Amino acid sequence: MTSTTINLQLVRRIASWILKYNHLNGITDIEIAELIDNCKSIIEQEPSFIRVKAPVIIFSDIHGNFVDLLEFFRLLVPDLLSLGDPKVKCTLPNLLFLGDYVDRGAQSLEVITFLVCLKTLFPKRITLLHGNHESADINKRCRNSFYNDVVNKRNGNFDIWARFNKLFKHLSLCALVNGCVLCMHGGLPRIKYWNELAQVKKPKKVSDCYNDYDDINTVVNDLLWADPTNNLDPNNGVNSWFNDDRQTSIKYNDLYIREFMNRFPHIKGVVRGHEHVNSGYKLNADRTMCTLFTAPRYDRRTDSGCVMKISSDLKVSFIRLTPPDPPNSSALEDPPTPRIFSPRKRADS
Template sequence: MRLFDEYGAPSTAGDIAYIDYLFLGDYVDRGQHSLETITLLLALKVEYPQNVHLIRGNHEAADINALFGFRIECIERMGERDGIWTWHRMNRLFNWLPLAALIEKKIICMHGGIGRSINHVEQIENLQRPITMEAGSVVLMDLLWSDPTENDSVEGLRPNARGPGLVTFGPDRVMEFCNNNDLQLIVRAHECVMDGFERFAQGHLITLFSATNYCGTANNAGAILVLGRDLVVVPKLIHPLPPAITSPEASPDHIEDTWMQELNANRPPTPTRGRPQAVANERGSLAWI
């Protein structure tokens, strides 16, 4: 909402006639307003179906958002019966979401990255929806879960601390993919970055993160990218709000804060990009989401 307040929201009185809006996933989890977020975006999609576009993130999956906040939010706020019904319905919808977007055949947008398996755009196009994480597609897992390596000096493929079987990919992989598909740029999300956006592979990949002060601890800026007709990319930023003057106990949201605080304590947020990550635990589960 702050991004819409600052830079404008889709409306017939505004820019919707000549601007498309593309969102890169993770609409639920890791916050106490997932229901408002996904409901607003779906309402915008219904109102402007040709101009508002949503692709899928790794949290748009039942096995993930059952653990990281969305399921418990639905139950806490709607009651067990209606909450579980809503959660199931939303996840059925998530299985149909597109997995990437191609802009003017020159810029590809996805949630995670290209990982080890994705060499051609057609591999993404060939994925049949609806699709679940249980389908076992390596392409799907790479699209939703992989990350760039720490910086441009780290090439090739490396193990990803998020979990077994996941990788980070170097700038050489980015350049190879762009050359294979005649692309200028990859835009992806999936990691908190301090300035809201971060360039990689000499500018051929951008990580974009729109939530400010991720999980109430990162103190990061959020950003959107504006693309002109010439495909020049212009970042637009918003900065974290200053701390509230009143104590958390005085906040009307304090009761809702409790379950969110417990969740973050039990499943710590993904470290901001560039900061050390934990390794996968002994059970082989996903250490960071």
């Protein structure tokens, strides 16, 4: 399907409806299905390993929190909410999303439908990566599941859920910003050669990768499930361990990160999601890896959510939504963090 066959009028109508009413009750299943097919025709043309140019704003782990996602958009990219209206002059940075759009929150369907609208309207500006929750075996059975959200809101019809999961199989797995900042949902993969990232073919059924450890499946599994940890002493020579918490993939420490960046010296920093952080973001000891979590109020009413801004000259800043009491979010932009992605002295330097 080419861009000339995409029904942009329908896409704008669906997105406008969500913005106005905060639900999809006035949109038919047939219209949502057409939207999904429109977006799928775009993302299935994108590689598993995709390149993104700065300036870029990075989001991670939205988990069905539509209200606060919109607040971030209003604060940072208000032009986005014009939905590509040709009468509105629109200037947008690139937007990169690190996955986990669904589950846990109350509006998984609204979040993923709106993001799919944006991807269809701004295909060159919006990049949607694969999270571990963008998998049918996860988003059918987890707490406040995407499956239940769709079935409850679409009168028992699970076809929309199934269609979204077919689309998810075509999402890219990792992104490279300006050739030097590697981004993914989970963690650094166990690769020896850089071109292994580009060898993953789509569509990919990620549940096949959990226990079938050929080289490609290991790469996919790590990109979706791996976690950094401070519990493995980098001085004892151990750099990674089986991830008991996830029951798949690995946990890895700063030694593993240093070895990865020594092996691939063009990589200056890593951005990933996958783990809830009360303050919205967390840096490793070397300040070369950032864990980012965008959904505020995830576990507690006071939890912050955060996005990362990377400027064209690779200066990094964080924008945090910190909910007050009562829970009407207030924005706090943190100052630039000059030492992030400026690693400490390496073994080969």
